[in-house]
Amino acid sequence: MALSFYSAYHLTFYFFFLSISSFFLSLYFFLSLFLFLSFSLSISFFLSFYFFLSLFLFLSFSLSISFFLSFYFFLNCYNIICLLQLNSSLSGSGEEIGVVVRSCHDDLTTGQPLSPSKLPKSPLKTRTKRVRTTSSSSTSDRVVQTATRTLYTAGRPPWYDSQGQLKEAFVIGLCGGSASGKTTVARKIIEALAVPWVSVLSMDSFYKVLSYEESIKAAHNEYNFDHPDAFDFDLLYETLKRLKEGKMVDVPIYNFTTHKREIQKKTLYGANVVVFEGILAFANKKILDLLDMKVFVDTDSDERLARRLRRDITERGRDLHGILKMYSKFVKPAFDYYIAPTMSYADIIVPHGGENSVAINLIVLHVHKQLQKRGFKLRSKLALMSLSGQPMPNTLHVLEMTPQIQGLHTLIRNTSTPRNEFIFYSKRLMRMLFEFAMSLLPFKTVNIDTPQNIMYEGKRLDTKKICGVSILRAGETMESALGEVCKNVVIGKILIQTNFNTGEPELHYQRLPRDIRDCHVLLMDATVATGAAAMMAIRVLLDHDVPEENITLLSLLVAVSGVHSVAYAFPKVKIVTTAVDKEVNDQFHILPGLGNFGDRYFGTSSSAMVAA
Amino acid sequence: MEPDVIQIAPYVAKEEDFGPQLITLKSTNNVKELQTYLRDKTTSRSDFIFYADRLIRLVVEEGLNLLPYQKCKVTTPTGHEYQGLKYEKGNCGVSIIRSGEAMEQGLQNCCGPIRIGKILIQSDADTHEARVLYSNFPPEFSSRKVLLMYPIMSTGNTVTKAMNVLKNHEVKEKNVILLNLFCTPRAVKSLISSFPGISIVTTEVHPVAPNHFGQKYFGTE
Numbered sequence: 001m002a003l004s005f006y007s008a009y010h011l012t013f014y015f016f017f018l019s020i021s022s023f024f025l026s027l028y029f030f031l032s033l034f035l036f037l038s039f040s041l042s043i044s045f046f047l048s049f050y051f052f053l054s055l056f057l058f059l060s061f062s063l064s065i066s067f068f069l070s071f072y073f074f075l076n077c078y079n080i081i082c083l084l085q086l087n088s089s090l091s092g093s094g095e096e097i098g099v100v101v102r103s104c105h106d107d108l109t110t111g112q113p114l115s116p117s118k119l120p121k122s123p124l125k126t127r128t129k130r131v132r133t134t135s136s137s138s139t140s141d142r143v144v145q146t147a148t149r150t151l152y153t154a155g156r157p158p159w160y161d162s163q164g165q166l167k168e169a170f171v172i173g174l175c176g177g178s179a180s181g182k183t184t185v186a187r188k189i190i191e192a193l194a195v196p197w198v199s200v201l202s203m204d205s206f207y208k209v210l211s212y213e214e215s216i217k218a219a220h221n222e223y224n225f226d227h228p229d230a231f232d233f234d235l236l237y238e239t240l241k242r243l244k245e246g247k248m249v250d251v252p253i254y255n256f257t258t259h260k261r262e263i264q265k266k267t268l269y270g271a272n273v274v275v276f277e278g279i280l281a282f283a284n285k286k287i288l289d290l291l292d293m294k295v296f297v298d299t300d301s302d303e304r305l306a307r308r309l310r311r312d313i314t315e316r317g318r319d320l321h322g323i324l325k326m327y328s329k330f331v332k333p334a335f336d337y338y339i340a341p342t343m344s345y346a347d348i349i350v351p352h353g354g355e356n357s358v359a360i361n362l363i364v365l366h367v368h369k370q371l372q373k374r375g376f377k378l379r380s381k382l383a384l385m386s387l388s389g390q391p392m393p394n395t396l397h398v399l400e401m402t403p404q405i406q407g408l409h410t411l412i413r414n415t416s417t418p419r420n421e422f423i424f425y426s427k428r429l430m431r432m433l434f435e436f437a438m439s440l441l442p443f444k445t446v447n448i449d450t451p452q453n454i455m456y457e458g459k460r461l462d463t464k465k466i467c468g469v470s471i472l473r474a475g476e477t478m479e480s481a482l483g484e485v486c487k488n489v490v491i492g493k494i495l496i497q498t499n500f501n502t503g504e505p506e507l508h509y510q511r512l513p514r515d516i517r518d519c520h521v522l523l524m525d526a527t528v529a530t531g532a533a534a535m536m537a538i539r540v541l542l543d544h545d546v547p548e549e550n551i552t553l554l555s556l557l558v559a560v561s562g563v564h565s566v567a568y569a570f571p572k573v574k575i576v577t578t579a580v581d582k583e584v585n586d587q588f589h590i591l592p593g594l595g596n597f598g599d600r601y602f603g604t605s606s607s608a609m610v611a612a
Numbered sequence: 613m614e615p616d617v618i619q620i621a622p623y624v625a626k627e628e629d630f631g632p633q634l635i636t637l638k639s640t641n642n643v644k645e646l647q648t649y650l651r652d653k654t655t656s657r658s659d660f661i662f663y664a665d666r667l668i669r670l671v672v673e674e675g676l677n678l679l680p681y682q683k684c685k686v687t688t689p690t691g692h693e694y695q696g697l698k699y700e701k702g703n704c705g706v707s708i709i710r711s712g713e714a715m716e717q718g719l720q721n722c723c724g725p726i727r728i729g730k731i732l733i734q735s736d737a738d739t740h741e742a743r744v745l746y747s748n749f750p751p752e753f754s755s756r757k758v759l760l761m762y763p764i765m766s767t768g769n770t771v772t773k774a775m776n777v778l779k780n781h782e783v784k785e786k787n788v789i790l791l792n793l794f795c796t797p798r799a800v801k802s803l804i805s806s807f808p809g810i811s812i813v814t815t816e817v818h819p820v821a822p823n824h825f826g827q828k829y830f831g832t833e
Contacts (some may be wrong), residue, residue: 239826402677410696414686428673428722435670439642446653449823458648459641487662585690595689 008314053415067508126188148303169199169244170370171290172363173284174277175342176297177335179307181353182277185297188354192364199243199271203278205251208258212509218259221322226279226334233284240290243274247543256316272371279334282342292370293364296346299353300337392580393567399436399578405429409579413557414596417604423587426601429578430481434522437554437576438485441466441520467519469512471496471537474526474598478554482522492516494540496533498588505532510540517545519550525598528555528577529588538570556597557581559590623650630797630817633804635817637674643667647815650793667793667815668718668763675791675813676722688767708733708774709713709760711826715761715791727767729753731774737807754782760790768799769822775807785809794821801802 001044041565172189174182191200207230210218216222224230235252242249282288282296305327312318343349350359399405411417411425444462447455468482472495473503479491513519513592521541528534534553541551549572561584566575583591596603637643649655676699677796684698705719709732716728725748735742751755758778762771771790778788786809794827799821803810827833 033619147742171638250760402674403681404673404676407681407699408699410686410694413688413694413696415689416687424724431669432673435666436641438645439640441641443645446648448648450651450820450822451653452820452822455819456648456651458651459644460648461645485666487659494767589690591686591690592692592694594691600689 020072029471044050044331044496050333084552091194097283105347109145129513137207141254169246169271169274170239170367170588171244171274171276171292172367173281173288173294173298174275175294175317175346176279176353177301177304177339177380178279178302178331180299180312180572181307182296182297184278184354185295185350187358188357189363189367192360193273193367196276197226198273199252199268200277201240201243201268202274203231203236203276203281203492205254205266206232206239207254208232208277209261215259221326221329224330224334226330226338228280228338230284231278231283233287237284237286237290240274240276240287242272243268246271249546259383273367279339280342287355288345293363293366294346294348296349297353298343298349301332303544306422334384368414392563393571393575394570395567395574396580397436397440397574398580399433399576400578405432405578408432413592413596419600422600426477426556426597427481430478430607431484433554433556433576433578434478434481434485437522437574440552451520463520465515465519466522467513467516468522468524469494469537471518471523471525471533472509474601475524476554477526477597477601482524494537496536498533505536507536507540512540512544516541519544519546520550521551523551525553525555526601527560527594528553528559528562528566528575529584529590531561532588533563534562534566538566538573540551542570557590557594560592628799630804633811633816634818635674635678635811637670638811640693641814642812643670643815646670647794648697651827652768653822657828657831658686664714664763664829665718670793671678671813671815672718672722672791673793674757675789677812678811682697696774700727702752702755703757703759704729704758706749706774706778707763708729709746711757711763713774713788714826714829715763717793719759719761725743727756731777733770735769737739742769744773744777747777749781754784756783756787758783758788760788762790763780763793764823765795765799765803766821766823767796768802769804769805771799772806775803789813793825794818796821 028354068609129134157224174183174186176185177478186200207225207523210223218225239249239251249268251268253260253262253266254260270483272382274290282294283289288294308327308331308365309320309323312323348359348363350356350363354360408425408429412422414430417425438461442462443459446457446458446460450456466486468479468486469492470476470479474494476493482489482491492512493510494512496505496506496507498504500504523534525534525537534555538551538553539546542548550571551570551572553576554565555575555577557579558575559581563575563580566573581593585591588593594600646663647665649659650667657691679699681697681699682777686694686696686698688694703723704727705723706729707715707716708732709730713730719726719728729749730747731744732746733742733744760771760774760778762774765771775785775788779785785807788807790803790811790812791812792812794816795812796819797817800812800814800817803812824833
C-alpha cells in the first residue's frame, strides 16, 4: 500500500517534467524553423540577428533542463527498481518497508534532532557511596534516596528562631533487636516526613575501642557486642546532645575488622529531625531523656535470625557456624535481658518492622505536628521587626562617608553604570571596607627595631589566624579584596539561597576550614537586607564553635532592619559596612539600594527573579 | 538648577601645629600596623611591598577626597533616587623618581587611566643640593589638579625643588596635593612656609623617617 503510494507520487513527477521538457523541445524546433525561414527570406539583418540571439538562449536553457530531467529520471528509476527488488525479496512485508523509507524521509526533511528519551541524571544520584563498615542501611549517608525523590542536606530551612537562638531538633529514638529492621523503619519515616534536613545517627559508630585481648576474643566470636558495656555511652550522649542542639558533630567511624575507630571522622550537621537508632538505644537513662519520641521495632525472633544470617554471610563475610554460636551465646540472651525489657519505655511499638505503613504514618503525623509547633516564618518576621527610631546598635561600624566613598556609592548605585565600571568601583569600595574592618580586630603593642637604629612603638595584629567566609554568590565578589588586605587568607564558603515559595533562606552548601574555631572570621556578603541569610551564616559558624565575638560581618550596604535583627540575635557580632539604607521593600530589596549586586557584578539577568 | 561646585572638602585637622594644609590619616590600629611593618628591620621584602602598597592605597584614597566634585542625583535599579556626587575630570599625578613611582600603581588602581607626569631630582654628591635632571608632564598641565607623589620626606628639599618645577609650569599652589607616607615635622614646616597653598596628605609625622623605603621597595639595598 505504502509502496504504491510512494511510486505513484514519484511517477506523477516524472510525467510532469517530461511534459515540460517536451514543451521546450517543441518550442526549440519551432524557433529554429522560424529562424531558418527568416534567414532565407532575409527580411532584415537586424531582425535575423535578434532571432539568432533568442534561439541561442532557448537552446542553452532547454539543453540544461533536459540534462537535469534525464538525470533525475535515471535516479528515480534506479530507486524504484531497488524498492521493487526489496519488495519481492521480503514478501508480505511491503508495508513495513514503505514505512521505514518514509520515516527516514521525514526525519531528513524536518532535520530536527531526536529528543533524548532520558533526562540527564543529577550528579547527586550518580555519586559513589562512601565505604561503610557497619549497618546495611543507607540512611546514615547524608543523601537519602527514595522512590520519588532524593532527600539531602541541601536547602536547610532556618533551624533557629528569629533571635538566632537554636530550636531543639526533634529526636526520634529507634530501638529493636539485631536485624529487626530499624534502618528500614528509619528510612521509611524519613521518606514519609519529606523534611529535607535529617541526620541519622547509628549506635554502631559508638562501639568501644577493643584492647588486643578483646579483639582476639572478638575474632573467635567470643566478645559480646550486644552487652551495654560494649558501647561508649558517654561519647554517645555528648554527640547526641550536640546534635539535638543543632550543632555540628564529628561521629567516629568504627572499623569492625580492627575493632578500632578510624582516624578520619564523619561530620554530621545539626538537623531539624535527628533519627537515632541502635539495639540498645533505650538502655541508658541519660540518653532516654534526650529522645522526643521513642519507637520500638518489634520483629519475630526467627525472622531476625534469618535476616542476620543473610546479612552477616553476604555482607560481613562470616561463616554460618560462627554466627550461630554468637547468636545463641550473646545475641539472644542480650535481647532477652537488655533489649526486650526496654520496650516498656517506648511510645510506639511497631510490629513487623518497615512493612507496617500504618504505624509509620502515625509517627510521621506526630512529628509533623511537633515540627509545625516549632517552626515559623522567619524572614517576614525579621522584616517586621525593624522598629524605626531605635538607636543603632553599638556593634555597627560604618565607614566614614568621605566624598570619595560617596562618589563610589554614586557610581555603584547608578543603574546606568556599565558593568566594567561597576566591578572596578565596587572593588575599590570593598578594599576600603576591608581596611576599615581590619582596624577593628584586636591588636597588641609591640616595640620594634628600625634600620634607623631607633626603637619604634608599633602595633601588631593579635589573632592567630584570619579566615574569610563568603556567602555565595554575592559575597564571593569580596574575596579578592580580602586577599589584597590579608596575605594567604583561608576562605570558606556558604551557599544560602532564598526559597521563592516560602521566601525563607535555605542553606545548601558549606565548606569551611577545619580549624575555623580558632580563627577570626570575616563573614562577607555584598548586601544585607533583612539579615536572614547573614543570620543563617552566623548560626552555621556558631555551630562550628566559632566564638560569637570572633565573627565580623562585612557588607557593602545594609538595611536598618537587617542591622537590628542581626545585632539583636547576635549582640557580639561586629557589623561593618559602608552605608546603611532605611528601607526594605516586600521583595526584600534594599531601598534606594543598588539592585541585585550578584546579578550586576556577574552580568546575569534578574528576570527570573522578577518572574518569581 | 545648576549644581554647586565644591572646590575642596572640609579638612580633618589632626596636628594643630601645622594648620589645615596637613592632613594626617586617622591613626587606626590598622594604619599603625602597616607603619610598624614598614619600619621593622626584620620585615622581608615581599612583606614590605605588600604592606607598603596597602598603606599607599589608603593615602591615595584620602588624597582623592580633596579633588573637586559636584553634587548629583542618580536612579538606582530599584527605581529610587540617590543623592550622590560626581568627581570632576582633569586631574593628573606627578611622581618624583624613584620612590614616588612606588605610589603610581596605587593611584592607577583607584583612578584607572589617569595621566602621570614624572620629575627626576637627584642631590649632588658633594654639595647635597637637589638638582632637576628630567621632567615630563601631561598636556594642559597648568589647568589640572596635581597629585604629587613622594613617600618619604626628611628635609623636604626634594619636594621643594619639585614644587618649583611645577610652579614654573604655571601650576597653582592650591591645585597641588602632596601624597606622602612618612614625613618629619621639619619637612612639613619648611614646605608649608614656602608653599602656603599646598595640601599634604600623610600617615605619620615623626622625627625619624624610614629612609630605607625606596631601597627596600625596589630591592637595591
